[in-house]
Amino acid sequence: MNQSLGPLPESDRNDEIEDLSLKAFIAAIPVDRFRVRAEQGKDKGVDRYLEVKVTGHDTNLRSQIQFKGMEKASPNADSSISKSIDVSNLNYLLNGPCPLYILFEVSTGELRYAWARDEAARLQQENSLWMNAGTVTIRFLKILNKAALDDIQHRIMTESRINRTINERLVQPSRSESPTFQVDYDGTITDSIQAVEIIQKSGITYVACGFPEKVVELAGLLAPKVLHQSRSQLVLAYAQYVMSRYDTAMGHVRECSLNGSKLTNADKWLLEELRNSCE
DSSP states (O other): OOOTTOOOOOOOHHHHHHHHHHHHHHHHSOTTTEEEEEOOSSOSSOOEEEEEEETTEEEEEEEEEEEEEESOOOOOTTSOEEEEEEHHHHHHHHTSSSOEEEEEETTTTEEEEEEHHHHHHHHHHHOTTGGGSSEEEEEEOEEOSHHHHHHHHHHHHHHHHHHHHHHHHHHSOOTTOOOOOOOOTTOOOOOHHHHHHHHHHHHHHHHHTTOHHHHHHHHTTSOHHHHTSHHHHHHHHHHHHHTTOHHHHHHHHHHHHHTGGGSOHHHHHHHHHHHHHHO
């Protein structure tokens, strides 16, 4: 070994694997469909942005990506690969747009991916107190191949379009819904009249402002006739979708569709976006 350079820090294999992961990912992403953008400033859990391109146009429809790597994996019984991560990392990603984990296995050169919101929903079903743990296990089942690119592009575009629609409705409310509402400091509402008022007139806004669980609770106060109205079912579909309960959300989408003719054009658009996203 040449000692003429003096004492130097030892190269870290984890850094090398991270570099290999990034190179493999960039090589797998077609430049005509996506743009890989660097995260500016100090990395706190986001390694890159993946932006969708449509017919040669940049869209700013993005996913935040965190890369993970391992030398060699031992697949689970369902062919997935498990990777332990810090809870703080997952929680951090969940605050961003369409968060995505990418796993690179050095021995095979294979890339896999897992949606952070889907993994959070699975963890919630398995253990409602998972946020109190120091680490959790992400299960990588989907292989990043050509077919997966359609899934990734569709997911990013759908989530981004839904979020934009909700934000537009917050600043320019339609006549069918007003964003004006009041929530007690402890979030408790027990009046069935208030429940109807919130869900029927401000339900979408209520969910968008971070209260999907409360909307589901309020639905328990509704009379069956009101509960099964298309407007109520649309709000519940959106609430369940936000909580990553896609099967339950799809049930509300189907029931809403039975009387979908009574919805406004904006609500019909949201219904179709929820249907496509859940599917």
